[in-house]
Amino acid sequence: MLVVLSCVILAEMAWTIYLGAQLPRTYIAEHWDVAWVGLDLAEIAMLAGTAWAAWAAWKRRAILVGFAVAAATLLVVDGWFDLTTARSGDFRQSLVVALLVELPGAIAMLWIAQRGVRRVVHDVVNLEATSLLKLPLHPPER
Template identity: 40%
Template sequence: MSLTLTPNHPAAVHLRRLFLAVITGSFVFLLVWIIYLATSLPEHREVAHWDVAWVGFDCFLVAAIGMTALWAWLRRPILIPWAIITATLLCCDAWFDIVLDWNTPELPISLLSAGLGELPLAALLFYAARRLIRLSMAAAWARSGRGEPPRMWRVRMSVLDRPAAPRDEHPAEH
């Protein structure tokens, strides 16, 4: 038996307030942190384990791409967050490659890698995730008899809340 909370349930209200406090506090903290870093970090610094940092990051990136591919092949909705995670990591990779290669002979390679590989793939993944969310919303709205859904940014999180339908033990494969 699972407990389904409505948006006005006291536990749901408490969790939402807690989430908002944490995320807003993080936002404010990071603004202050950025100012501190911008004024205090040295322009040049030698670091140990540079190779571990980059190989480790690329391992996370390849794992994310693999998970995205897996869920895409299996046609599962878990693809959506994996596509967003992978696209974000690709943008980070492009950013750091370009910034860290600035004023070096490797800059053209980093620019080509970002412009022809990482950023186009990230854009495709962000677009696919957005499109899949829109298609899911459209299907849910059509099932509810509401017609065409509005833009995503206009829909409240609780707009589709209804009591859960009984689960089918063996959903059809698509």
């Protein structure tokens, strides 16, 4: 697995360098509206999935971790593209929305995901984890 991930990382690095050198500074995009609406619909779906998994279901679901991480990722991506594609006159508004809505929303989603992982670890695996970075993928042999 480490070899495959290393190869993917190296390929992505090479692709990023290539794009950095080859992409034009400006570009007229077709279906701009579809791209943005699609991103926002994906965010709504992940936020709704998180809400369903956390509260709306008759029993809380561990899948909320996946929904919350995906929602956090999409919120950060949304903020990034808002900032990097904003015209000079729209940059301030994009920055405010990124700092007051998208980044705090992403942090909240990651906090929810972290709590979900801790609950699963505590209730299902019966481990006390002080840090997600120290949490093993497999429980220790007993």
